[in-house]
Amino acid sequence: MILVTGGAGFIGANFVLDWLASCDEPVVNLDKLTYAGNLGNLAAVRNDARHLFVQGDICDGGLVSSLLDRHRPRAIVHFAAESHVDRSIHAPEDFIATNVNGTFSLLEAARAHVSRLPSGEQSVFRFLHVSTDEVYGSLNPGDPAFTENKAYAPNSPYSASKAASDHLVRAYHHTYGLATLTGNCSNNYGPRQFPEKLIPLMIANALDGKPMPVYGDGGNVRDWLYVGDHCAAIRRVLEAGRPGETYNIGGWNEKTNLEVVHTLCDILDSLAPAQESYRRQIRFVQDRPGHDRRYAIDARKIERELGWRPAESFETGIRKTVRWYLDHQDWVKDIQSGAYLQWVEKNYGERPAVAGAGA
Known part of the structure; x- marks a missing residue:
């Protein structure tokens, strides 16, 4: 079996569901169930x-040691992390605690566990670290x-905490000779993403008739990776990645915010039309501090060495994503508790409007 950390969150839950849909190998799923952890993400395997x-x-x-001793997993797949840049600006200590100290723990x-295993089990054990x-x-x-081979240059408390965990x-x-693997992925999107991130936030606000807040001029560029493609890449790295190696995992989809x-507004105009285009709800707001202008992933190494390439284009993946949120509006409403609404108000409510590039 394998041990997955953070398996009730967005990427972790999608990975667990995909894993159990593609093979019979059991999963021990360790999650703290912070605000972003949601057992509803795992409803399909509740009785599995x-x-x-x-x-x-x-x-x-x-x-962790007791779980390793009891279940003797052949691998740890480590998703558990605080992952929202905006939250790291407000509360960086949480990111150090989970991303740095948690990874160290x-x-x-894992090091102690492997030392107790028979040599045959030691040789196959892997520690796969999911990073960003x-x-x-910024580019x-x-x-x-x-x-x-790009030198690290993190610019937010979040990215600095992930860089520290990568170095560990x-x-x-x-x-120590621990057989580690690291995947540095680009921006994930898809089903079950907590609606504080760009894509699910925009969908939720559009459908609720609320302003759709876009930082600055909306020109920040990200490479977008469909979560199902990321899960497939992780499975492939776990299967055939070389211990000690890092693999950049990207979608080959650079888009401005x-x-x-x-794109979201246009799809919603088609699938859930309102009286006016959803573009009329776009509002440009004051940028966040230290907002990196551009990220872009060169994913040729994982394609060359492991044969992985994303199956989804942005156009196919984003349409699947919007369709999922339209079909699962109860899931979104369950998450939008008082604490979530307080966070959205804290992060966006006091940001002044600014002139943007036009809606």
């Missing part, structure tokens, strides 16, 4: 004997995309 959910903190070394538990392209910093318009993972391979929001 191959899925064992454990509520707990990756910083709890005793709990997991690595220590944000560790590389100018004409700069080449991030390769695995690398160090545990080179110092405004392009993404326009």
Whole structure:
């Protein structure tokens, strides 16, 4: 079996569901169930004997060690992380606690666990760390995309905490021989994403008739990766990745934030038409501090070495995503509790309007 951390969150839950749909190997799923963890994401496997959910903190070394001793997984797939840049600006200490200290705790538990395994099990054990392209910093318009050799230059508390965790993972391979693998992915989107992130937030606000807040001029560029493609890439890295290696995982889909929001509005105009185009709800608001201008992933290494390439284009993936949210509006409403609404008001409510590029 495998141990997955953060498997009730957006990417982790999609990975667990895809894993159990594609093979019979059991999963132990460890998640703290913070605001972004949602057992509703795992409803499809609630009664599946191959899925064992454990509520707990990756910083709890005793709990992690007991799970490793009891279940003897052949791999740890580590998703658990605080991941929202805006939240890291307001509360950076949470990101250090989970992303740095939590990863350190997991690595220590894994190192001790592997040392107790028979040699045959030691040789196949893997620690797969799921990270982000944000560790590389910001690109100018004409700069080449991030390769695995790009120097780290994180610009937010979130990306700095993920960079620190990446360095720890690398160090545990080179110092202790732990068979680690790291995937640095671009912006994920798709079903079950917590609606504080750009795409689900825009969909929810559009359908509720609320303003759709776009930072600055909307010209910040991201590479967009459909979550199902990311899950397939992780499975492939776990299967055939070389220990100690890093693999950049991207969608080959660079889009400005405004392009993404326009695309969402146009799809919603087609699938859930209102009296006027949803574009009329776009509002440009004051940019967040230190907002990186552009990210871009060069994903040729994983294609060359492991044969992985995304199956979805942005056009096919984003339409599937909008359709999922339209079909699962109860899921969104269940998440939009008082705490969520307070966060949205805190982050966006006091930002002054600014002149944008036009809706």
